[in-house]
Amino acid sequence: MRTQIVKLRFFLIGVLVAALTACQPEEVTTGNGLSDPDVDASFTVESVSGEPNRFTLTANRNDVLKSLWNIGDGFYTGDLTEEIFLPDAGTYTITHQAYGRGGIINETSQEINVATSDPVAGNLIKGGEFEKAEDHEQWTVLQISDSGTYWTFNEGSANVVGSGYNQQGLYQAIEVEANKEYTIDMKVFGSGAINTWFEVYVSPTAPVQKQDYTAEGRRMGLSTWDGCANGPFEGKLSKIGCVGSGNTVSFEQSGTVYLVIKSGGESLGSTGISLTNVEFRGSAN
The missing domain is CATH 2.60.40.10 (Immunoglobulins)
Structure with a gap:
């Protein structure tokens, strides 16, 4: 009886060793087909x-x-x-x-x-890359709330920071032709915000200091309630934005319109929200 128990123990040990050995790879290679380190990005x-x-x-x-x-x-x-x-x-x-x-x-x-710029889709925005003081001077700050949120101009971008559900805007006047389509876009980036809005408007209605701006409804933007700008983000607003009626606009009459960008909220994040490469172009065919 004792001999049978000893034999059984050796048998079980042998099975365990065989199982462990079978689980070990024979050689470390470049992978087992579950990953592709040489995926071609050309x-x-x-x-x-x-x-x-x-x-x-x-x-x-x-x-x-x-x-x-x-x-x-x-x-x-x-x-x-x-x-x-x-x-x-x-x-x-x-x-x-x-x-x-x-x-x-x-x-x-x-x-x-x-080699050449498109004759129809030239950018009507002045100073949209915010590179120099002359670019910064093309923009007017629209003070909506008394305090708590403010814009600053940097070399290559404009930045808005704030909290307490205060908001502030930025705008520029643009001359447009009647019944011609224009496309709006810009690069935006930030660290992520809390209960925040970032909205773009275009309208013949002129902004007024110390008043909110909602003329013609928001065309494009970010909204943490609608699922964008909650975490770090960077890209064209037309690609990463999640609110607005669309970034293509036209007007019944020629004349002056105003591109207004405003932002505010509980917290615009540790770095705020920055923008650059602002565009307002005639739509190319």
Whole structure:
């Protein structure tokens, strides 16, 4: 009887050793197929025939699960084949991020040289990149609340910080043509906010100091209640915003309209909300 017990013990030990040995990999290699460290982020750039400001970006399709593109205003989720419009003359750095198996991310960049600006889609905003004092002078601060929220101008951006549900705005007058479509956009970035709004308006109604501005309704914006700007963010407002009736506008009469940007809330975050590359352009065909 004792001999049988001893044999049984040795048998069980042997089974356990075999099981543990079977679980160990024979060799550490580059992976087991669940991740792809060499996911290819390469892409090609082709000019669109007859349209010198439009380009087609085509990413490699092998094992790419998701594509993110950055044409100068932050990354956004796009397609493997993406058409972009670069209205201003200059050199642009285009970056593609390719997501592969296992969350692996690789990226590559290329430069595109645009020889001429689009004659229809020229930017009507003055000082929209906030690079110099002359740019800052193109903007007027709209004081809505007495205190608690304020704008500052930096080299390359304008920044609004605040709390206590106070708000303050920024605006610029623009001359428009009747029945012509215009598109509004801007790059925005911040650390994340609490119970905060960031809204864009365009209207022939002139802003008045110490008064709120809601003319024609908000066109685009951020709202923590609607799911954006709760955490860190960066990108074109048209891509990452979550409220508004749309960033394409037209007017029945030629004349002066006002682009008004206002923000406020419980807390605009540790860094506030910044903007740059503000655009108001005639819509290209």
